[in-house]
Amino acid sequence: MEIKHEHTETRGAFILMDGDSQAGKMTYSIAGPTKIIIDHTEVDPAYNGQGLGKKLVLAGVEYARTKNIKILPLCPFARGLFGRTPEWGDVLV
Numbered sequence: 448m449e450i451k452h453e454h455t456e457t458r459g460a461f462i463l464m465d466g467d468s469q470a471g472k473m474t475y476s477i478a479g480p481t482k483i484i485i486d487h488t489e490v491d492p493a494y495n496g497q498g499l500g501k502k503l504v505l506a507g508v509e510y511a512r513t514k515n516i517k518i519l520p521l522c523p524f525a526r527g528l529f530g531r532t533p534e535w536g537d538v539l540v
Contacts, residue, residue, distance in 0.1 A: 448499075450506050459483065461506040463490075463499055470494045473503035473525070475518075482517045482540060483507070485525040504528050511538040 448470060451462045456477070463471040471490035475483045485507060490499045504525050511518050519540040520526040529535055 450502065452506070452510065461503050461510075463503055465494070471499045471503055473500075473507060473522075475507060478519065481515075482519060483511065484519045485522045488522050488524045500524055501528060508535050508538055 449464050451464060453460045453462065458474065458476055460472055460474045462469060469491065471488070471494060473485060473488040475485045478484050485504065488500050488503055490497075490503075504520075507518060507525075516538070517540045518529075518538050520529050529539055
């Protein structure tokens, strides 16, 4: 599986591809030069239980670290992961 990153001036997404099929997607909004807001994470039900949602959020965390920006996780799934993963606190708003 491969995670692709799409990015525009106002929005972005990390898309998990299984060959030609989209297995999952995490979307975010850009809230200024130093912050993104994770607004949605979804995984195709056929891929449930494989930790793919966490992989998508982790891709966002790694992106934030490389860009020196912060994340506001409004998506309930992402917010829950941040609450259970204290090592991501460096990018949390």
